[in-house]
Amino acid sequence: MTAPHLRATHLTFGYTKDVPIIKNISMSLPPGKLTAIIGRNGSGKSTLFKCLTSEVSPQVGTVYLNDKPLADLPANHRARQIAIVHQKNQLSTPLSVRTVVGFGRTPYRRFLEKPSKNDERLITDILKQTKLTELADRSVLSLSGGQLQRVWLALALAQDPQILLLDEPTTYLDINTQLDFLSLIRQLVNTKCLTVGAILHDMNQVLQFADNVLALADGQLIADGPTAQTVTPTLLKQLFGINATIVKTKAGHQLIDYP
Numbered sequence: 001m002t003a004p005h006l007r008a009t010h011l012t013f014g015y016t017k018d019v020p021i022i023k024n025i026s027m028s029l030p031p032g033k034l035t036a037i038i039g040r041n042g043s044g045k046s047t048l049f050k051c052l053t054s055e056v057s058p059q060v061g062t063v064y065l066n067d068k069p070l071a072d073l074p075a076n077h078r079a080r081q082i083a084i085v086h087q088k089n090q091l092s093t094p095l096s097v098r099t100v101v102g103f104g105r106t107p108y109r110r111f112l113e114k115p116s117k118n119d120e121r122l123i124t125d126i127l128k129q130t131k132l133t134e135l136a137d138r139s140v141l142s143l144s145g146g147q148l149q150r151v152w153l154a155l156a157l158a159q160d161p162q163i164l165l166l167d168e169p170t171t172y173l174d175i176n177t178q179l180d181f182l183s184l185i186r187q188l189v190n191t192k193c194l195t196v197g198a199i200l201h202d203m204n205q206v207l208q209f210a211d212n213v214l215a216l217a218d219g220q221l222i223a224d225g226p227t228a229q230t231v232t233p234t235l236l237k238q239l240f241g242i243n244a245t246i247v248k249t250k251a252g253h254q255l256i257d258y259p
């Protein structure tokens with residue numbers, strides 16, 4: 001299985017012309033790996049995701065999917081390749097979990113066309129993978145934050161994407177549910193060769209789950225590379241202004257010790 005490649009060259013973008021938010025970023029999400037995007041609040045991480053999904057058009061630079069400019073692909077083609085899970089989504093209609101997850105098949109259907117048998121099978125598989133089978137008929141309005149976050153992930157997976165972008169996917173979850181969620185993502189990367197970019201704020205989770213890191217400061221990419229070599233005390237000082245040390249646990253994990 002060949003994993004897809006999402007990369008960008010010289011991206012520059014501002015919501016207004018004279019205030020750049022993303023400043024000349026060239027980056028790549030290594031295929032079949034989990035890459036964490038890290039940086040202070042307001043450093044431009046979510047805006048970079050918007051450029052990578054064509055939600056906004058960069059003033060300069062190009063995003064490529066498997067070496068084709070993303071902007072040249074039709075919207076439904078893009079939606080089949082790249083899915084995004086936001087930190088919080090709003091829903092006010094009491095739709096069932098299965099119905100909401102089924103929306104992920106929209107890019108594969110014509111307007112008002114019913115889900116095919118194949119779609120139904122895929123949705124059943126995804127509900128199982130995301131441990132939602134028993135909740136399939138429940139209204140999404142009745143779910144806990146952790147359950148709901150798994151629904152958004154399932155919806156994204158129903159798009160059958162090659163690339164999954166996660167914008168602070170664990171922000172509203174308790175620590176146990178955060179670890180569950182990230183373990184599930186790790187498993188998907190390992191077994192399905194998914195390419196994942198995840199904006200994460202917890203540096204210990206970055207050390208535990210990410211293969212690679214992209215570090216943003218004030219709209220610029222200041223470091224990128226394999227996690228263990230890139231997340232150093234020097235980078236943490238530069239990014240967050242903290243004097244941290246990185247220690248090894250008995251189990252061999254790296255952990256950040258904050259002052």
Ligand SMILES: Nc1ncnc2c1ncn2[C@@H]1O[C@H](COP(=O)(O)OP(=O)(O)OP(=O)(O)O)[C@@H](O)[C@H]1O
Nearest residue numbers: 015016021039040041042043044045046047048168
């Ligand atoms: N729709 C918008 N219109 C104008 N400015 C915006 C818009 N969205 C974000 N910004 C500004 O762009 C800058 C970067 O925001 P962005 O959300 O990309 O940062 P971030 O690194 O994801 O932050 P956080 O970690 O707090 O989520 C901020 O100064 C923000 O105020």
